[in-house]
Amino acid sequence: MWFRNARVFRFTKPFDISAEELEEKLQADTFKPCGPQETNRQGWVPPLGKHGELLVHSADGYHLIALRKEEKILPGAVVKEAVEEKAEAIEIDQGRKVRRKEKDEIKEQVMLEMLPQAFSKNRRSFAYLAPKDGVLVVDAGSAKQAEDLASTLRKSLGSLPVRPPAVEQAPAFTFTGWLNESIDIPGKVVLGNECELKDPSEDGGVVRCKGLDLKADEIRSHLDAGMQVTKLSLTWDDNVSFVLDEELGIKRLKFGETLQEQLDDIDADDAAAKFDAAFTLMTLELSRLIPGLLEAMGGEDRSAIVEE
Template structure:
């Protein structure tokens, strides 16, 4: 159970919920497959999959949940072809032109006709709540996917006072400062070999660099020309590597050998026990990484966070 991404949400006021209460709330919105005429549906499923039945997996005060989303897949070319065939048939039978509004109505009819035979695409998105740390972390590659999980939780719980962290200074300012050395790079952080630079002007370009020394003359020339760093690959505490973007989105998480060795030391052939051990190791590591990176990025603006 290793997250590949980490989208962080900050609780804006004290929030606590037991695993039992969370289980009860989510049960009302447990996943059910799409009906014959539905294009999409989402709901909560057991994080352990076939190895568990509970909708909440808790360890050390961290509550893991999983949102399953089903989408019916209808190839656009197939729909378009059927719409054109029906429109042509009407034009030949009635001797008139089929206008756009009528074609849109035909498209709706075709979609409803095909839905029962459509393939389903399923995706599970994992998230954990840590009331003690004041954060919720979603394994999502995009802000929208993470917000979808937050919205689903908010709907199930009735209230979920979270928002993305707000930093005291713009991440692009910090990233750029680290590379041009106008800002000291914290001792806990090592630069990787990947970055994205953007020209801040309205029609500015984008330069993506991989496998490069980020202190090289080529990179420095782009910075001297006014480009800003918007993504940066980093290693934290010699144990976790990732790509951090200007939304504080942590992508392509890779946990180091130390954590894997600890997991290998778990003497159990029980899949659920292994899952639990990996989850515990990961959450403890992220509980250090997230505040550490927030501090390294210049600190968090907590003016809108109510502590009591």
């Protein structure tokens, strides 16, 4: 159980919930497959898949949950072709032109007819609540996907006081300072070999660099021209590597060999025990990474957070 991404939400006021309470809340919104005429559906499923039945997997106060979303796939080209065929048949039979409004009605009817035979695409999104750390962490590659899960969780719980974390200075300012050496790089941070630079002007361009020394002259020339760093690959404390963007989204998480060796040392033959061990190691590492990263980015702005 290793997250590939991490979108962090900060609890804006004290929040605590037990695994039992969370399980009870989620039970009302468990996943049910799409009906014959439904295009999509979502609900909570056991994080352990076939190896578990509970909707909440809890370890050391960290509560892992999983949201499953099913979408019916109707290829646009197939729908369009069927609509055109029906419209053409009407025009021939009735000797009149089929207008746009009627075509829209035909399209709706075609989709209703096709939905029962449509293929389904299923996706599971994982997240964990860490009340003692004051965060919700979502394994999502985009802010929208993370917000969708948080919104669904909010509906299930009735209340979820979270927001993305804020820092005292703009991430792009910090990234740029690290590369042009106007800001010291924290000791636990090591630059990778990827970055994205943007021209802040309205019609400015974007430069994506990969496999380069980020202190090289070609990067510095872009910085001297006024471009800002909006995405940066980093390694944290020799244990975790990732790409961090200007929204503080953590992508392409890779946990180091040390953690994998710790997992391999655990004597666990069954899949559920191995899953639990990996989840424990991951949450322990992220519990150190998240506050350390916020501090490295200039410090967290906690002005909107109600402290205990």
